[in-house]
Amino acid sequence: MSPGAVTPAAPAGSSGPLVASTAPVVSSGPPARDSVSPGRGGGGPGRAPSLLDVGTEHDPHAFYRTLRTRFPLVYDERSDAWLISRYADVRGALADPRLVVPPSGRTLVHREGGTHSAHRALVSPAFRGAALAALTAGVERTAYVLARRIAAREEADLVAEFCHWLPTAAVVGALGLPYEDTARVHAWCRSGLDHLGGHHPELEVFLRPYIARRRAHPGADLLSALCTARTDGRRLSDEAVAGLAGTLLGAGGETTARALGSFLANLLDHPGQLAVIRTRPTLTQGAWAESLRRDPPLHIVERRALAPVGVIPEGATVACLLGSAGRDPARFADPDRYDAFRADPGDLAYGSGRHFCPGPLLAALTAEHGLHALMSVAPALRWVPGFRPVPEGPVSPSPRALRVLLH
Structure with a gap:
């Protein structure tokens, strides 16, 4: 993950809410005290793991489980980013007008407000x-x-x-x-x-x-x-x-x-589901949405804070972990399983x-x-x-x- 352009002042041990009570929500509720502490990648039992820890690339989902359970919002010093891992929080962050696509540019997603x-x-x-x-x-x-x-x-x-x-x-x-x-x-x-x-x-x-x-x-x-x-x-x-x-x-x-x-890999791994879709092609779009939930094409989407968002300071980089959000058991039953017929697979993969x-x-x-x-x-x-x-x-x-x- 690329380091952010601005180093945020991470409030060690902060226990405040993720967002101001009058602002659009980013979190479903205030986190535990250590869930907003700075992560130092293996620095001790009370410290969050880092995106850059050895082994994270080989098993990102174990890393995501730790974040969702103990550190739903955490500042990762090594990647210079605030990590958001739960489904409700990621969805809220992606919709928050104070969190924009970095860096500023002229493509569609970089334009803000009425433009x-x-x-x-x-x-x-x-x-x-x-x-x-x-x-x-x-x-x-x-x-x-x-x-x-x-x-x-x-x-x-x-x-x-x-x-x-x-x-x-x-x-x-x-x-x-x-x-x-x-x-x-x-x-x-x-x-x-x-x-x-x-x-x-x-x-x-x-x-x-x-x-x-x-x-x-x-x-x-x-x-x-x-x-x-x-x-x-x-x-x-x-x-x-x-x-x-x-x-x-x-x-x-x-x-x-x-x-x-x-998508093709998930269906090839489940030939029974593929056989059903072959006879009922109208089920294809649901199977596609489920694949995006379980295995999004990008696991990390970055945002930059235009203003403070709770404990997240202005200028900070926020990493919305889509790969974690799509497998949040608080949102999806048996989230690691691919189910082409899942009733509500969500819609975060493209933001x-x-x-x-x-x-x-x-x-x-x-x-x-x-x-x-x-x-x-x-x-x-x-x-x-x-x-x-x-x-x-x-x-x-x-x-x-x-x-x-x-x-």
Whole structure:
């Protein structure tokens, strides 16, 4: 985890509430005295563990259990961040207007107040009506093209040959960019773009002529919708359009690729549940939501405090531990178990509150049509005997490979 830019003054032994009583809640209640003490990673029985402790990356869920039970809000000196681990607290933190995405930038999730709402409103109409139908058809078509490329083979790695390509191709299609540029955009998604969009100069240079063409001759694609939209009577700047496109590519690209890999791994681990979904495809979205709960594509989402939030000082970095919140037994029964038919799997994997990005719709379409395409060409889809997926790492613990038999 990257250190925060500001070192907060951690109040050792503070026993005050997490948030002021008149403010939007971040915690479901005041913590125990030691739950807000500074963590010093193994410094003694009363000290909280640290994100940077040796072994945390190998078993993050044991670390999360300790935090939820004894240190629901704790300052971790080694990572220079306040850690929030319980579901109710994480959900509250993500919705709190005093906690913003660091650092300040121009992508959709970095915009605050009315500016953020206005820009988000510009993206939303593109996911309705004819544009949504075109996007859905494009995702479905791309999924079947990729699935058929591996259908004749006996064995495949779904991460390298399916998961990493499908989300990028889907977003490229949504923006109305040439399909032949998918490989180049895919490389940018893996080297500078993430679920927050990020900054990639080559992408901006690439987009400029397309933005100019959409300004002059708009179509029905998402890039045209951004180019023709107006805020307070004025069009978005080219820079803003490129930033929003980067947000969509990041959210619908690498992050979704990771989530798709975990989704397929969970279903391959539960062939009985996969068989039910094969006969009842309407259950796919619930199975997808459950995978996001249990294995989110990112376990840590950072926020920066614009003002004091209870004992959290202004300027502090707050680490919302999605990987912990999704397995909080106070919110979910038997939380470590994958249950594709769970009634209420929650919705934290892509954030919540004002910073809820447009990526989830793209991701859900990708998961639904990707799974259906694979099941149609490989109804006997299953693990290669003896294979077990290995996670990439604790922050993005999606599988590195998914070796499967197709027949």
